[in-house]
Amino acid sequence: MYTYLVINSDSQLSVMVAQWKQQGIKVLAMDFEGEFNLHIYGEHLCLIQLYDGSSFYLIDPFKVSPPSLKAFLEDSEIEKIMFDCASDSALVRKEFGIFLENIYDIRVPALAIGYTGNLSGLVEKYLGEQEEKPTGSKKKNQMTNWLSRPLKDDQVQYALSDVAHLFALKEILQTAIEEKGLAVQVAVTMKTIAKPKGPDKPGWTKFASWKFLGKEEKIYLKHFFIVRDTLARKYNVPAVRILDKHILLDLAKNVPSDAQGFQPFCYRSGMSSKQELVNLLLQARENAVTELQDA
The missing domain is CATH 3.30.420.10 (Ribonuclease H-like superfamily/Ribonuclease H)
Structure with missing residues (x-):
């Protein structure tokens, strides 16, 4: 002891x-x-x-x-x-x-x-x-x-x-x-072991499969990740309680077209926050579309 x-x-x-x-x-x-x-x-x-x-x-x-x-x-x-x-x-x-x-x-x-x-x-x-x-x-x-x-x-x-x-x-x-x-x-x-190797990378770029994603998938993943992070911070819960990384990747690769399509992905959220998550994901989808159009 x-x-x-x-x-x-x-x-x-x-x-x-x-x-x-x-x-x-x-x-x-x-x-x-x-x-x-x-x-x-x-x-x-x-x-x-x-x-x-x-x-x-x-x-x-x-x-x-x-x-x-x-x-x-x-x-x-x-x-x-x-x-x-x-x-x-x-x-x-x-x-x-x-x-x-x-x-x-x-x-x-x-x-x-x-x-x-x-x-x-x-x-x-x-x-x-x-x-x-x-x-x-x-x-x-x-x-x-x-x-x-x-x-x-x-x-x-x-x-x-x-x-x-x-x-x-x-x-x-x-x-x-x-x-x-x-x-x-x-x-x-x-001499440099504890120093940052460069600017800290955004969380959505740290997915193991990031480099294998297409341009559109990367942009959708970014906006859906930001939604997850925003809600996790708001309710002070682990991000995985909102959406786990596998769901985020699935959303980025198979983007739903409407609220009904997003519903099945939001089962981890409580009833009080589920609709909020769906609404934010819909907005994130629109933000991603805008970014793609402006690119």
Whole structure:
């Protein structure tokens, strides 16, 4: 069982950062837990787990203000060891405008020496330990509600286990890449690993089959996606509760001509919002037709 300190105020975080620096602690292991359109609308940072090599900490982002989070996460004097930081860096960038600084992503050296698996596999491979997650499978915990407070102890133990081995793995992987002459290449990649690769793409372009759609299908998908997003935000529900991605694609490929044609696609919505969804989809269809005519 991991013992830990909860950081739940701006002043507490400020004091903790100052203490780390005074003690010469310039490296922390870090991971995030978030909400990704599973229980409410949108993506939200729910927890930050930290390990300084001897003690564990939890930052509650519901209690610590965005400016304080930004000051800490963008502090270039403190290196943060993470594993596969891409989704976490995107999360805080989109939600708070935070750009992670001084990140050492151990997935980079792992990939450099040919390892393509997950963190648990990395721990087992290089540390000879098979992690026993307190509540079962990783998938189960990824589906858990990290928005809830207070967090259950098994949630906390699961979250902290993701930072417990990062220091040891970093040391092992650094030695491995140095032996293979890959240290310079890894260092170059690390400089931009937490940075966006370009402008954030609209959600409708992230469908796996996007590149295979025709011009008209792409335009219809865009307008139907915007409808789904608008209603999900309005009612603060996961977007899939309005229309799932398979239905959106089906609508884009087989566009109904009238309200009756849209009705069968709207079965996920409650009775109170079903007609609203149908009306919005009809308007989206007209918007798409207008865009096609103007193209």
